Amino acid sequence: MKNPFLTGPAYQAFRKDIHHFVAQNIKPYAQEWEQTTQFPDHLLQLLAREGYIGLSLPRSVGGQGKDFWHEVIMAEEIARGGALGWVVSLLVQTNVAALLLYELGTKDQHQTVLKPALDGAGWLALGLTEPISGSHLAGAATTATVKDDQFVVEGEKRYITNGTIADHLIVLANIENHSHGSGLGLLVIPADTKGITRDRLPTAGFKTGDTAVIHFKNCQIAQTCLLGKPKASYLALLKALQRERLISAVAVNAVSQQVLDQTIEFLKTRQRFGEPLIKKQTIRHRVAELAARVEASRQCTYAVCHAFAQGQPVDTEIVMLKITAFETSQDVIRECIQLHGAEGFLETHWLQHVYRDSQAFTIAGGTSEIMRELLASMLLD
Ligand SMILES: Cc1cc2nc3c(=O)[nH]c(=O)nc-3n(C[C@H](O)[C@H](O)[C@H](O)COP(=O)(O)OP(=O)(O)OC[C@H]3O[C@@H](n4cnc5c(N)ncnc54)[C@H](O)[C@@H]3O)c2cc1C
Numbered sequence: 001m002k003n004p005f006l007t008g009p010a011y012q013a014f015r016k017d018i019h020h021f022v023a024q025n026i027k028p029y030a031q032e033w034e035q036t037t038q039f040p041d042h043l044l045q046l047l048a049r050e051g052y053i054g055l056s057l058p059r060s061v062g063g064q065g066k067d068f069w070h071e072v073i074m075a076e077e078i079a080r081g082g083a084l085g086w087v088v089s090l091l092v093q094t095n096v097a098a099l100l101l102y103e104l105g106t107k108d109q110h111q112t113v114l115k116p117a118l119d120g121a122g123w124l125a126l127g128l129t130e131p132i133s134g135s136h137l138a139g140a141a142t143t144a145t146v147k148d149d150q151f152v153v154e155g156e157k158r159y160i161t162n163g164t165i166a167d168h169l170i171v172l173a174n175i176e177n178h179s180h181g182s183g184l185g186l187l188v189i190p191a192d193t194k195g196i197t198r199d200r201l202p203t204a205g206f207k208t209g210d211t212a213v214i215h216f217k218n219c220q221i222a223q224t225c226l227l228g229k230p231k232a233s234y235l236a237l238l239k240a241l242q243r244e245r246l247i248s249a250v251a252v253n254a255v256s257q258q259v260l261d262q263t264i265e266f267l268k269t270r271q272r273f274g275e276p277l278i279k280k281q282t283i284r285h286r287v288a289e290l291a292a293r294v295e296a297s298r299q300c301t302y303a304v305c306h307a308f309a310q311g312q313p314v315d316t317e318i319v320m321l322k323i324t325a326f327e328t329s330q331d332v333i334r335e336c337i338q339l340h341g342a343e344g345f346l347e348t349h350w351l352q353h354v355y356r357d358s359q360a361f362t363i364a365g366g367t368s369e370i371m372r373e374l375l376a377s378m379l380l381d
Contacts, residue, residue, distance in 0.1 A: 001295070003302045006069060014070060018077040021050060030082030033208045034353050039165060040086050040208060048120025053094060057102050061110050062118040068309040071095060072250050079251035080258050082350070084357040085209025087251060088364070092161045093117060096244045097124035097170055101188065104228030104236055113168045113188055125166035127157035127214055135370045137172070142216065144187055146177040146223065151187065153195070153219040163212020164198045166191050172237065175230040178223065185230030186237060187221065195219030205356030242318050245365050246308060249325040252361060253298040256329040259354060260290055263336040283339065290332050297325045319375045323368055326361040333358045
């Protein structure tokens with residue numbers, strides 16, 4: 001079923017353009033980047049040149065002034081490019097970090113941090129997770145204390161997407177002694193500030209991405225690095241994380257569909273017992289069931305996107321999607337590997353890359369366990 005919200009000619013033309021971009025600049029190289037663990041840094045500038053960054057942000061800050069559905073189309077098309085690690089990097093930049101900067105930033109932060117990020121000249125990272133607190137976001141121990149007219153930042157952030165490549169880090173910290181108040185809040189910190197060390201973490205998947213550990217030791221920054229006001233900016237962060245979950249669900253559904261489509265093509269050509277595998281009843285039933293689950297996930301995601309774009313409250317539904325869309329995708333990927341026989345077990349097979357990536361689907365952006373905890377409290381308390 002076509003998405004009833006995306007049938008207009010402007011959306012179709014936009015999808016065609018992005019599809020072409022992905023076919024030209026990502027698909028032919030993705031497998032090589034994957035195998036050489038290469039972060040395709042240059043793509044950000046290419047995308048920016050085409051006007052594909054900051055799609056839904058206003059033109060006044062360097063965005064494209066389009067609606068949320070353009071972000072949806074973008075997420076679907078780039079997810080099909082085969083470089084999922086990099087896709088995560090882009091979505092963190094465009095659908096969380098840039099958004100927070102736009103909503104909370106001063107004019108100066110818009111000019112010096114947001115604008116270059118939207119121009120493709122700078123990467124952004126969002127440092128929330130800590131070894132000490134992990135899933136318990138509000139338990140962050142990083143501190144930013146005002147001393148001698150400056151903030152002194154101390155702490156450690158782990159598993160941070162874009163951690164080593166970012167030019168600016170948006171960091172969750174306990175703000176202390178600031179005239180705007182104390183409490184959990186955000187800072188936007190130039191990544192080359194003295195006192196910051198960053199190391200790439202060797203992850204099992206997302207080989208085209210960048211995941212890092214970041215240490216802050218006696219890191220002194222100007223008070224103007226505060227992003228929004230403590231407590232209020234923490235609430236804005238929770239809101240931005242919901243949008244990240246929604247747009248990631250869009251991308252993950254696209255991955256599920258692509259994996260299934262390519263598996264169907266494989267089953268049509270693989271001859272066993274005198275006919276293509278796709279003719280076997282048990283295989284047909286498995287494929288049919290997977291197709292039903294992917295379609296249900298996608299249509300539900302579109303419905304939530306529609307409500308979200310209209311400003312309706314969809315927090316509960318987004319948490320539901322964070323569980324169902326991502327777990328559906330993991331199931332689809334696992335089943336499709338089985339349907340490929342030993343070929344799908346080869347380390348260099350494209351499905352193995354997706355399989356390794358998919359292990360992070362139910363961890364990054366909030367684990368399935370935490371999402372169930374959150375959903376239960378939304379529904380039952
Ligand atoms: C690829 C990738 C990219 C990431 N990018 C970023 C990023 O850009 N910025 C950032 O800040 N973080 C990022 N993260 C970190 C991610 O948000 C955390 O990994 C996640 O929130 C879980 O924290 P943790 O790994 O410390 O797990 P833990 O909190 O240690 O949890 C371990 C296990 O226990 C379960 N658990 C924890 N608490 C409970 C509970 N109360 N009840 C039941 N089960 C529980 C968890 O679900 C999990 O299965 C990224 C992670 C990955 C894998």
